[in-house]
Amino acid sequence: MSEKLKKVEKEPMFSSKVLKLLKNPFNLENPITVQVLGICSALAVTVQMKPAIVMALSVTIVTAFSNLIISSLRNTIPSRIRIIVQLVVVAALVIIVDQILKAYVYDVSKKLSVFVGLIITNCILMGRLEAYAMGNKPWPSFVDGFGNGLGYGLILVIVAFFRESLGSGKILGAKIIPQFMYDIGYMDNGLMILPPMALITIGIIIWVQRSKTPELQEK
């Protein structure tokens, strides 16, 4: 017993196991493209890069800290009300993030509107809490939440990049299509701004990812 304890204490902060937790959500266990979670917000907030980045950061902060808190409390939480406890922690964090956004980046918080509040119902969060934080130590749980938040954010930013550049000819609000292109008849693709194109963009990302990673191909 004491030997086992020592061994655990010796484990470095960034052991290969912990690093894997951080890396996996980017590819093999990506919450959006592999687990197909959190799609609703991915469709809604990816019209422009700026809200997408803010949303990605918000979700990362909430997943990381809710994992950390729930994991620290995991031995005290009565199993009969564990979902309620998880929801209260997540909801409290989301409200804090929402209030901070309203105070410091008001225009972005207006664009994100209800979607910040809807982080509470984001399946990624409850999924990570139930599947990981309830059964693991605080530090790996924190990394797991952080990694999953970033994995979600990565897809959000990629989708937003294509939607903003093709849909409005801008990146982060700055024009990237020179005026003479418009003069000779180039037009922004208005369809890219609508939610269906976000779904199709995510579909294309899933397709590219699957064809490049043999582990994900179903036989």
Place this chain on the structure above:
Amino acid sequence: MQHSNKYILGYSIIMVVIVAVSLTIIAVQLKPRQDENIRIEKMQNILSSVNIAVAEIPKNEIGTLYKKYIVSAVAVNNKGEDKITDPAQVFKIELVNELKKPGEEQMLPVFIAKLDNGDTAYVLPLRGKGLWGPVWGYISLKGDFNTVYGVMFDHKGETPGLGAEIGQDFFVNPFKGKTIFGKDGKFTSIQIIKGGAADDNPHGVDAISGGTITSKGVEKMIFDNLGSYQAYLQSHKNH
């Protein structure tokens, strides 16, 4: 592990108290900043209705700009009588709350702007319903209380690319120069016409394709809100 009911009850009570206290502290701490953001946004909206490009102006200069252009403000009732003449108080009036009151008790704000070219414009707030939620805005009238000087519209959650376009220049600009009273002096408001307004129509502008319900909502909003100001507008127009 099974916990006793007592433990569960105690656990939930402590959890809820901790969460409630920390959320309250955070909300109270951030409230002044949030209110300031809302105040600045209102000033931006009023200024942009008198065709001042506020988007490029840094937020901390909006206050000075507002003081420079908006020289005074009054609140009138639906008979056109001045009720409140203190501009600071008028600024605090929320049109949403006023519209819930019966007609004769409503305090309707009028912001008076002195423009660079020496003209005076009168800014009236608007509030109505779009397809998914509220739409609002400001309309400014020239000194004849008839010709539109400029408008600005915003919305809570209209469809992006369709109804949400009411804030865009292509929709807003045609309002300039339209009149809200007919040649005979009757109140006509402004019609938003599906399929496009005729070029010589003094009271009509083009609707947004695919945003019919939002367009109709904006039209009704202008009609209803200016309707409440009718007495005020009529009495000043004839001077």
